[in-house]
Amino acid sequence: MQQQTAGHDPATGPADRATRSDLTPPLPDLFEAALRRLRLEGAVFLRAEYREPWAYESLPGPATAHILRPGTDRVILFHVVAGGTCWVQVGDQEKHWASAGDVIVLPYGDQHSMGGIGESETVPIMTFMPAPPWPRMPLLRAGADGDLTDVVCGYLHSDDVLFDPSLRVFPSAFVVRPSGAAGAAWVRANVDYALAQADVAPFGPDAIPTRLPEMLLVEVLRQHLATAPAVDQGWLAALHDPVLNPALSALHAAPERKWTVTDLARVAAVSRSGFDDRFRQVLGRSPIRYLTEWRMHLAQDLLASTDLGVAAVARRVGYDAEEAFSRAFKRTYGKAPGLWRGDHALRRP
Structure with a gap:
């Protein structure tokens, strides 16, 4: 054969x-x-x-x-x-x-x-x-x-x-x-x-x-x-998209900023409604939901790999109040930040 x-x-x-x-x-x-x-x-x-x-x-x-x-x-x-x-x-x-x-x-x-x-x-x-x-x-x-x-x-x-x-x-x-x-x-x-x-x-x-x-x-x-060839949906498509790429770059560079959909649309140089529609079409979620998910991911990384306190982590990812951050984190991962850190902190030499 x-x-x-x-x-x-x-x-x-x-x-x-x-x-x-x-x-x-x-x-x-x-x-x-x-x-x-x-x-x-x-x-x-x-x-x-x-x-x-x-x-x-x-x-x-x-x-x-x-x-x-x-x-x-x-x-x-x-x-x-x-x-x-x-x-x-x-x-x-x-x-x-x-x-x-x-x-x-x-x-x-x-x-x-x-x-x-x-x-x-x-x-x-x-x-x-x-x-x-x-x-x-x-x-x-x-x-x-x-x-x-x-x-x-x-x-x-x-x-x-x-x-x-x-x-x-x-x-x-x-x-x-x-x-x-x-x-x-x-x-x-x-x-x-x-x-x-x-x-x-x-x-x-x-x-x-x-x-x-x-x-x-x-x-x-x-x-x-x-x-990779071009795709119509997902993160790969978004990063190649001329509308979404500038907004995502800005969001990822400053996740602690108090972003609104209007702010992100302005970075992308399109209307608010046009940006919101495009974001949902390509990424399957609203811009604010994506921002929250990205902040929670960054918080995971900081909790696992640094000695920053929970309040400092909260500020790094855009939360002024530790309590609000802890509620959001627990809602996403099922555990308070401190408990999650105890289970997931990276081993150090």
């Missing part, structure tokens, strides 16, 4: 950063700011050897997240194809093909299927994956006795708005290839190191001491954002 050609976004590896401007268009400032702001925690968590023909369906997203990072309901998944050819599919969406060196990304950790070139019955992953907890990184084997596809899988966790499923900045699944020999070698070296460490380290969020998940994802997202 003729091998499928992998459909993917050409990616830029970290070793090629110096020449990125020659390879891809520049990102809008908000994209670059979003990538610089990302805080990610994760690990390489399993490796797999699949032989043709083969196909499986993963666990639902929340169940996968519970295994990999208890207490969360979603994680970012990625699969590095070390050898062979495979496809990935979310629901009844299109299949994305990947081959050796490609990186498959599932930014919302959705339930998905994967398979090889040959026709095969799709089986649940738990028919061949050992039940957790795992004392060591599992090695999965599935399929028959045909050609081999090697896959190394990792996950990341982030509360960042980029990975908010309601905004759907990214497609449910996409494939990227690190460009050039240097980029591919960098990915391969990090994967090899992670696998070597897996033989001696117990499984856990910090089991594999490599920055591969974080560094790889940021590079893949940068390339995907720079080369």
Whole structure:
């Protein structure tokens, strides 16, 4: 059977950063700011050897997240194809093909299927994956006795708005290839190191001491954002929209300001009604609701990653009264800011 050609976004590896401007268009400032702001925690968590023909369906997203990072309901998944050819599919969406060196990304950790070139019955992953907890990184084997596809899988966790499923900045699944020999070698070296460490380290969020998940994802997202085709709705569309982009840039630059729809429309140089209609059409929410959601996201970040008091965090995100901020935060996340911080503060060395 003729091998499928992998459909993917050409990616830029970290070793090629110096020449990125020659390879891809520049990102809008908000994209670059979003990538610089990302805080990610994760690990390489399993490796797999699949032989043709083969196909499986993963666990639902929340169940996968519970295994990999208890207490969360979603994680970012990625699969590095070390050898062979495979496809990935979310629901009844299109299949994305990947081959050796490609990186498959599932930014919302959705339930998905994967398979090889040959026709095969799709089986649940738990028919061949050992039940957790795992004392060591599992090695999965599935399929028959045909050609081999090697896959190394990792996950990341982030509360960042980029990975908010309601905004759907990214497609449910996409494939990227690190460009050039240097980029591919960098990915391969990090994967090899992670696998070597897996033989001696117990499984856990910090089991594999490599920055591969974080560094790889940021590079893949940068390339995907720079080369993604135009879309009509969502955050990606809004940041490319000549009306919404200036307003969002101003809002993100000064979230503490007492913004009104009239203020934002003035920044966008359109009428208030025209701006409000356009905002709702593209982002599916009112400008003020978006502002509130963005403030709550920033508050999460400050509570988790700084020692600022709750009152100071409230002021940073536009609330004069700590009580009003605490009510808004609890309404959004179900806990008062102080209690939420106790559960989510980032570990410090």
